Amino acid sequence: MQTIDFLHKVLNHLYLGMSQVAERVPMGGAYWMEMSIAMMSQRIFNEYKQYFAPASGQAEDICLAWIDLLGQFGSVDNEAFGFKTINETVNISVESKECNYQDYCTTARGEGLPFVCPVLTGFKWITSYVTNRDYQLDMTAFPPNGTCAGAIFPAQRLKNILVKDGDHISIAGERAIVISTDAFGYLLKAIYEYAPHVLRQVLYESSYNSSLAEYDRIDPHYPNKRDLIEWLLRYPALLGVIRYEIVEFDEESKRACIHGYSSYLVDMYQQHELCLSPRISCHSARGRLAAYFTRAWGEDMTCEETRCQSMGSEFCEFIVLPTSS
Amino acid sequence: MHKVGFLGISGIDNTMNEGLAYGSQIMINGDSGIGKSVLAAQFVKEGLDCQDTCIYVCCDEPPAATRDTLRHYGLHPVPYEERGRLVFIDAYSLEPEGKYYFPADDPLEKFLALESRVINTVNGEHIRLIADSLSTLLIGRDSQEILDFHRYRLKLRKKCRILTMDLIVDEVIEDTTFQVSSHLYDVIIKLYYTGSPDRPVRALHVGKLRSGKFDSSQLFYTIDSNIGIVVIPNLWG
Numbered sequence: 001m002q003t004i005d006f007l008h009k010v011l012n013h014l015y016l017g018m019s020q021v022a023e024r025v026p027m028g029g030a031y032w033m034e035m036s037i038a039m040m041s042q043r044i045f046n047e048y049k050q051y052f053a054p055a056s057g058q059a060e061d062i063c064l065a066w067i068d069l070l071g072q073f074g075s076v077d078n079e080a081f082g083f084k085t086i087n088e089t090v091n092i093s094v095e096s097k098e099c100n101y102q103d104y105c106t107t108a109r110g111e112g113l114p115f116v117c118p119v120l121t122g123f124k125w126i127t128s129y130v131t132n133r134d135y136q137l138d139m140t141a142f143p144p145n146g147t148c149a150g151a152i153f154p155a156q157r158l159k160n161i162l163v164k165d166g167d168h169i170s171i172a173g174e175r176a177i178v179i180s181t182d183a184f185g186y187l188l189k190a191i192y193e194y195a196p197h198v199l200r201q202v203l204y205e206s207s208y209n210s211s212l213a214e215y216d217r218i219d220p221h222y223p224n225k226r227d228l229i230e231w232l233l234r235y236p237a238l239l240g241v242i243r244y245e246i247v248e249f250d251e252e253s254k255r256a257c258i259h260g261y262s263s264y265l266v267d268m269y270q271q272h273e274l275c276l277s278p279r280i281s282c283h284s285a286r287g288r289l290a291a292y293f294t295r296a297w298g299e300d301m302t303c304e305e306t307r308c309q310s311m312g313s314e315f316c317e318f319i320v321l322p323t324s325s
Numbered sequence: 326m327h328k329v330g331f332l333g334i335s336g337i338d339n340t341m342n343e344g345l346a347y348g349s350q351i352m353i354n355g356d357s358g359i360g361k362s363v364l365a366a367q368f369v370k371e372g373l374d375c376q377d378t379c380i381y382v383c384c385d386e387p388p389a390a391t392r393d394t395l396r397h398y399g400l401h402p403v404p405y406e407e408r409g410r411l412v413f414i415d416a417y418s419l420e421p422e423g424k425y426y427f428p429a430d431d432p433l434e435k436f437l438a439l440e441s442r443v444i445n446t447v448n449g450e451h452i453r454l455i456a457d458s459l460s461t462l463l464i465g466r467d468s469q470e471i472l473d474f475h476r477y478r479l480k481l482r483k484k485c486r487i488l489t490m491d492l493i494v495d496e497v498i499e500d501t502t503f504q505v506s507s508h509l510y511d512v513i514i515k516l517y518y519t520g521s522p523d524r525p526v527r528a529l530h531v532g533k534l535r536s537g538k539f540d541s542s543q544l545f546y547t548i549d550s551n552i553g554i555v556v557i558p559n560l561w562g
Contacts, residue, residue: 196335197555201399276331276338279374304404311376319404323396 012103019104019113029238031163033116041125045069059127059135059152060085063092066126075100076119089153092123093141096148105142120150127152156221171235173217178239181264185272192274199274200283203265207287215295225251225296232292233258240264242285242316254297254325260285260316266309280308282316293320300324328451330488333371334364336544336556337514340531345512347451348486350479352507354493355516359527360548361492362394364514365455367553368490369411370400377488378410378449382440384461388413388423391457398553409448414439416462429462433474436462437481444485454482454489460497468502475506519543529556 022032045052051072054065060083071078080098084091096102101118108115117139124137134155141149163169169176192199214232222228226249237243241264248257260282268274269281282305290303300323307317329344332351338344345351353361362385372379383391391413392402405411415421416429416436425443427436444452456462463471482489491510498506507513513532520526528545545557 197549197552201552204399277329277344277375279371280376302401304401306404306408306410308376321401321403323401325401325403 008100009103012101012107015101015104015118016107016113019108019115022114030114030116033114034121037116037118037121038125041122042129045126045129054130057131058085059088059090059131062127062130063090063123063152066123070122089151090123090127091149091151092120093147093149094119096142096146099148105148109142117148117150120148120152124152171214171239174213181268181271185268188268188274189272192272203283204287204290207284208291211288211291212295215292219295229292229296236285236288242282244285245315251297254293254299254301254322256289256293256318256320258289258318258320260318261309263309263316266316269310278311280305280316281310282308282318285316286318289318289320328375330375330377330451330453331371332364333367333374334554334556336546336558337529337531340544345488346486347488348483349511350482350489350491350509351512351514352491352493352510353514353516354495354507355529356495356518359516359518360546360554361494361516362391362457363398363548363553364516365457365490365492366391366394366398366400368453368455369395370398372451372453372488373400373405373410375451376410376449377451377453378412378447379405379453379455380412380414380440380443380447382414382416382427382454382456382459384416384429384456385458387418387421388415397550399551412443412447414443433462433466433470437474437478440478441481444487452485452487454487456489456491458492458494458497460493463498468499471498471502472505475509479509 018033018036022029025032048069051069052065053068055061063083067076067078067081070076077098080095082093099105099119105115105117107113117137120137120139124135128135135152136155137150137152139148139150141147169178188199188203191202211232215228218228218232222231226246229249230246233244233246240262243261245259245261246256247259248255250256263282263285265281265284269279275281286303286305290301293301293303301320302323303318303320305316305318307313307315309316327346329346330349331338331341331344353364355361365381369379369381381388381391395402402411406413412425413423415423415426418426425439427439440454444454463474479489493503493506514529515532516527516529518525519528526545527547528543530543546554547557549555
């Protein structure tokens with residue numbers, strides 16, 4: 001094996017390693033991969049910007065100039081790329097066999113690791129950077145098709161519900177903090193000791209109200225309600241709060257059934273003795289679901305937890321239905 | 326370790342250190358409008374939270390009104406009814422719509438048979454049975470019939486380890502019959518008004534006839550529009 005081939009292998013394994021780490025990092029996933037690639041692109045640009053000469057400020061010309069810059073050092077074959085602009089969207093295709101990251105792409109997606117295409121993310125970054133406008137990337141085809149394809153276009157969706165920027169973490173644009181379950185448990189314990197009758201209500205309503213606000217911030221970016229709810233239900237899992245799975249989503253009859261796994265409140269109720277006898281405990285999850293579906297379906301919805309892992313069930317079961325039904 | 330049950334009202338539950346064994350019988354006694362049905366709704370909510378199956382006998386209003394009460398205090402009954410964990414017996418309506426109903430004029434043995442049939446039909450290891458208000462079913466009946474019914478019914482429920490709650494409106498049953506019937510229960514919770522006539526205050530006390538393990542001192546309470554009965558701690562310092 002030649003040195004260049006070996007280095008090529010190392011590069012792909014490096015990306016795979018990053019993906020493995022990203023998967024394990026709380027609040028991690030594809031977002032961190034994207035950040036890493038963007039920062040790497042920024043460094044390359046800073047060092048070689050004298051070779052960057054776009055014909056115009058149009059997104060396609062910026063992409064062409066970027067590929068020219070990379071091509072000057074033989075790291076990519078310019079001929080393998082195709083660009084086509086429709087309105088503000090630049091459709092990009094790459095011959096898979098010419099892609100340096102083919103091993104990473106195939107292996108990461110095969111192993112279910114977070115995958116972010118370094119090539120197309122580079123285009124997205126340079127276009128956002130030069131135009132000073134946030135662009136979004138959607139992948140549409142992958143290596144087995146012989147051609148990789150994707151599109152970059154001015155951002156419509158929030159790129160990630162959970163982001164860290166400087167000293168702040170935010171969830172859907174709202175500043176968030178991370179506290180240990182111990183710290184939160186003692187807060188709940190204090191509420192329980194002074195006013196045990198309000199604990200259920202406090203957990204439900206606080207979550208209900210904050211979830212309404214979250215929904216309202218994200219709503220304009222998603223025309224499809226189910227996509228929006230799936231997006232919103234993904235982040236509690238990243239935070240280690242609870243993992244949701246939509247089992248039934250019937251917009252016509254306004255009924256939903258959601259399963260929940262590993263809810264933090266199950267542990268919290270047991271560890272901090274927040275009840276006199278074992279019981280269902282995921283009131284925050286109920287409040288969150290009631291709020292999201294109230295907004296999505298335009299009617300006051302409620303949520304009941306009919307099964308709970310705290311009672312030995314395999315999963316928590318949440319039924320969402322109209323309050324007036 | 327056997328599961329024990331609570332009422333779902335922290336100020337009262339805290340007085341029952343060890344909780345209530347399934348098979349215990351609770352009498353809730355008080356004036357009309359004092360909060361007995363609210364307490365019963367909280368008992369149901371607590372039961373469903375603890376994965377019990379609840380059977381609710383509606384004698385003073387139709388099941389639809391009880392559903393509204395449950396909804397009002399933060400529990401939507403429909404998912405539980407669909408899963409067979411909340412079952413209503415309609416002993417009120419002239420034209421009942423539900424699966425189980427009891428014409429109020431029928432003999433009490435028929436009621437007993439219906440109640441037993443429902444208990445045998447429902448799923449669940451732990452069952453709560455609520456009769457709201459049992460006293461309505463007993464109006465106009467002979468004292469001996471009432472006592473025989475009470476004795477036999479409560480023995481049956483104890484044997485099946487059903488946690489039973491009977492609501493009895495004050496002065497509906499004749500005094501002697503009431504006194505004798507009271508002795509059949511493990512726990513009696515008496516709800517009443519106290520304070521001055523201008524500023525009445527709701528109060529209750531918990532009495533356990535047999536072991537005396539309960540703190541039977543007077544507890545003051547209010548009815549919160551979202552939560553239900555809330556016992557006020559240390560009202561007089």
